[in-house]
Amino acid sequence: MAKHINVALIGNPNTGKTSVFNRLTGLNQKVGNYPGITVEKKQGTCKFGRSCKVHILDLPGTYSLNASSVDENVVIELLLNKNDKDFPDVAVVVADIENLKRNLLLFTQIKDLGIPAIL
Known part of the structure; x- marks a missing residue:
């Protein structure tokens, strides 16, 4: 039986989350050089080895x-609901190296929730 893992791409606006998503899934979601392009969660899959579906x-x-906006609330509702079918097994925090300090706040908040995270 194939193992199933949920991975959430999380980060500040305009850090490249959708570009990473497109690369991993082979999909072609819209990207832009300004905040607010992704306003709802997008889903895709990729295989890792023979027996793992990500x-x-x-x-x-x-x-x-x-949360200060509806789209930010999408993130918070997912991370606070362990019963959600999409609750992440791991969070990949996509960060802008030019603004690393600002990005680290979100990373530490995710770690404080007990969710395994990669920066």
């Missing part, structure tokens, strides 16, 4: 887990 979620950009 479910990739491209989430809207957020600066923190304190």
